[in-house]
Amino acid sequence: MNIQMKKVNRGLRMKCLFAFVVLAITFTACKKDEVSPEPVKPEETAGTVPYYKLQRVENFAATTDNNTTTAAPTVYFSLENKASVIADYVKTTRWDVAFGGLFNSFLSANNGSTATNHGVGTSAKGGILILAKSFDEVTEIPADASFKTTPDVIGTDDAGDYGAGMGWYLYDFNGTKVRDGAYANQHVAYALGANSLSLKNGTTIPARTIVVRTAKGNYAKIKMISCYKDAYTLTSWSRDTPHMYFTFEYVLVPAGSSKFEIK
């Protein structure tokens, strides 16, 4: 009986051992499939200009041709990267302000949905407007509906010659509106961004500030300071001062903001 029992126990142990080995092999062979990592989008390239910081651009070069009848080739500027953008990239969202028209003096924003805009076809959602307020006075971001999206829309001011609405500069054909009409003072373009401008007739033109919605939907306010090379104040401007070289200051705030702030 004992012998019989021992035989049974030995057989049982063998079977248990066998079962254990089989299970061990089974479970070790059962390797869970590897899961491939989810591809992730690389970090989006953002503009290089930080929000809320005052930026200054000096002598952004445009046409030097004194052609008074034909528009100069448009030049483009990225507020978000603080850099000029080549004309080949006009149908991209890489630029924010176009300088077109006569003497490159008419500004527009990049908007892909406006058929006549330089950037038509792109996803650019820019717009532009001008306010009769100084740069510091402009703190509220105007309603989106008030931005203009047509090309070359802000240029000469009605207070000067060849005015086209409220503009960022006053053109003095004869040199008599602002100064004494001397030869050197004729055909001077007075940028209205930095200060109000007193005219010979006693009126004062308040400073102008341009507000831009960028191609990517952020906002900037711009103070246009000069279109003359290395000459940033009224007293240094004359008909022979090299032009068009735009000097301006601006600050960017992100899309969705309601106020312009400089921090």
Next chain:
Amino acid sequence: MKSIATLICAVLILAFSACKKTIGLDPLAQNQITQYKVISATDTIFGAIDQIKKTITVYIPAYSKLNIIDPEISLSTGARLQSAILPVKLTDANVSYTVVAADQSTNTYKLNIVVLQEKPMVASVSYSYKFAPNNPISIGGNFYTTNASDITVTLVDDQGKETEALKPDPAYFVISASGSNVGITSLMIPTVIAEGNYKVKVKVFNETAYSTSYALKYVQPDFAFIGPTVKAGGTFKIVPNARTIFLNFTSLKGIINGVTYDFPIVSYTPTEATIQLPANLTAPQVNTQVQFIGSFTGWADAKKSALITITE
């Protein structure tokens, strides 16, 4: 005993049925472009990425008004592009992207841009004077773009020889659209071109259309009004009259007060000639009336009255 065997069998059945081994895909390479996207004013367009052929094909509708795309590109985790992403002209056939994985393995994709457009047709070719060198032509067709850089117009002769792209006359060049039909005016036929039959070839993005054949013939050479002020013994230049060219220009004579002077031709091209003032024509002369006669072999003489001033 029986219950132990049954238990073992049950465990084994459970083990094998629970252990469903999936024959899965190999892990994805980590040097891949995973998404290629173009956002236009109206659409988000995804490029078709072929991970075997290593190509990206992106279809751009002609109505998008884009002539360049600025893609957004997604990559495998940890990978980067060897070069910065730049906008690509729709006509650019030589763009590729090299992805560098974290393990430094690389993968290069070739970009194919297909502009979805109707096959263009040249609906009209017209000219106001002659189908001749230095003459403007106007064309029309369903080109779907008013961006001059998207359209290349050339002439192709019977042997398939193609001219350089016709250049616009900046004073009169206009490109305008009426629906899908686009009209282009004042494209100049080259000044150096052989007589023969030519078709107008229009390439819009990557599609090409041809007009019917037109016979190109030379026209009577002529020169424009001359009124030079020349230093004695010097040279001056003359140009052909509008819509003409100099052909076989052999001599230029000038009659002053009944005396005929030979004005030697120093050199000439179809569009300009350099003329030597006769040595026996002395200074000073102010607004002297000259009857010029240009001879062009095979053609009638061209005559022009002019005033010439000669200084010392």
